Structure formats: structure tokens, C-alpha cells
Amino acid sequence: MKPILTEERGLVAEIRRATNEANRNNLTRTKAYLDFFQKHPEVHWALLAHLVSRNGGWNMTDLKGEWLPRLMDASEVERTFWFLERCNWLIFHDAYAQLLLYEKMKDANEDLTLFLPDLGVSRFMQPIWQDFLHKRDSQLLTRALIVNEQQYIEQRVVDKPFAQKHIFFSPAFFAQSVLSLNQVLFPYKEHPTDRRLRICGMTVQRFPSLEQRxxxxxxxxxxxxxxxxxxxxxxxxxxxxxxxxxRADYWPHLFSPRPHAVDAHVAYTPRMEGTELRPGTHKLYSPTLTAAWPDQEHPPADGVDWYRDDKWLAELDERSDLPTIDEEKYIRSLHMIEWGVRFVTAFSP
Structure with missing residues (x-):
């Protein structure tokens, strides 16, 4: 094997330093993805990752928001946050290093994919990036990164005994599935004069399944x-x-980052009426990330290269058509969550 030269070590160290710096919390990760896409719009995955990471942040703050503290005890809240944060951190740790290496390759007009193993990236991705340098097939690259990042968290988080015992088989996870709390939303303004954003997205089903993710x-x-x-x-x-x-980032008519007095042991009085709040009621509390959670220290990413079976290459050619949701279905799910909170608090001791 060819020895790594001093300048090559410097490149790897620079990418690792920049990745670690941007991997401080969900806010910095989410911004880094968008900043990258603005400079390199041919890398579609970066915009998808930005939007999915936004949803990850909303899921994290929901744990300290209006409803979930009434459905989960403090230990469940902490464990669920750690699971979400660890997945968010690991995907960024692996994928953003690849994005930065691509940026170096693009600037230098040189194939630097031999550095991917030094960055801990699966050998699955090396021919994908080599192909992208020549063909700019954004769809192929996006699908490959989706497969790779879900494989990356599979052995490092999802398949760990902690997640299996404390996340996927917990009453809280079951309740979130039943009440459709696990959604990915893409907000947008249909017309410039619209007061409110529209929603499109998808409900995430069977998260423990790698194939489903x-x-x-x-x-x-x-x-x-x-x-x-x-x-x-x-x-x-x-x-x-x-x-x-x-969540006030997209629907400030319903959600507010400003807290009001909440007693999780008092029976909940519904506040939603159709798509609006009932007159005289508080907006639903949805804190900012910095108000809800401090930055976390993470242990190093463990694990080995997942790529053992060429069957995963078939995923790069296949579409995946799953049911979508719009704002009408989203509102319906919010009413269901509110009903669930009302039911639980009505019978709480």
C-alpha cells in the first residue's frame, strides 16, 4: 500500500476538522447541508439532507414541546433525544466528509476518491463518486448516499441493544407510530401572496427496518x-x-417558541379547531433547539464497513413510490395527537 504523504494527511485532517466543527448540533448540521447545496446544486442529496435534518430538529424539540411531555416520562424523553441526536450526528459525520472531499475534487479537477477509506467511508461509495465526477448523475449519487447512510446508522445505532430495548419496543415509540408523530414535512409557499405555507411530505413507517428506511x-x-x-x-x-x-418556522399561526405554563399532570383541553386555534387559547409550544437541548458530546463512530453484498446495487436503479401527505392530512394527524394527549391526561393519576 502506498504511504500517505504529508499533504495527503493534511487534506484528511482538514476535512475531519471542518466536519467536526459543523457537527456541533442539529442547527449547525442542517445549515451546513444547505450551504453546501447552494454552492453545489448538482449534489441533490445535500438539499434532501437539509430538509430531513430540519425534521429531525423538530422531532427533537417536540420532546420538550406541548404534547410529548404529557405522553412520555423524563427518561423516555432523554433516551429518544439521544437516539435522534446520535443518528443525526453519525450521518453528518460520514456524509459531510464525503461532500467536502467532493468539493476539493471539483476545485482541483482531480479524482481524490482514494482518500475515502481514510475518512472511514465505505468502499461502496468509491466507484459511485468516481462515476459522478464524469457523468454528474445526481439521481444515482443521491440513491447511493441514501443506501450508504442508512446502512451506516443500522449497525451503529438502530441494531444496537439500546435502541431495540429502549426505543423501538417502548410504549412511547408505539404511541408515536399510532399518532403519526413520525412525519417528514417539506413546507413551501404555493403563491407569493399566500399567508400560509403548504405542506407535502410522508409518514415514516417501520423505522427499525433498513429496507423500509x-x-x-x-x-x-x-x-x-x-x-x-x-x-x-x-x-x-x-x-x-x-x-x-x-415548528413555528413553518406554521407560526399554530406553533410558538415562547413557553407558557404547562402542567403535564393536568387534563389537557383541546385547542385546535379545524386548521386554527380556538379563540383565547395559547399557541402550541414548540421550543427552539437551543432552548430545548444543550450540545452533546459523542463517542467516536464505531463499526466496520457494511458493504458485503452486491444486492444493494439494485437499490440504485429502483424507484420507491410510497403514500404522501399534504397539509389536510397533516392537520388530521395533529388532531389525532391532540386527542391522544387529551385521552392520556384524562386517565393519568
């Missing part, structure tokens, strides 16, 4: 990029509204 990722990519007009509107919103972690 890959199918969901590919379906979300299709939903985002198959309609160029809507894509431009989603992208415009993403650039216009910085990610704070609060």
Missing part, C-alpha cells in the same frame, strides 16, 4: 425533485427561513 429516503427524494416548480418553492423557503428547531 431506504425506500422512504428514495421516495422523499422523488417527492422533492420530481416536481421542479414545487422544488423551487421548497428551496426558496429553506433559504428564506433559518432553521431554529421550532
Amino acid at each position: 431506504i425506500a422512504t429516503g428514495k421516495a422523499l427524494y422523488q417527492l422533492l425533485f420530481d416536481n421542479p416548480v414545487r422544488l423551487a418553492k421548497i428551496y426558496e423557503w429553506a433559504q428564506r427561513i433559518p432553521h431554529s428547531g421550532s
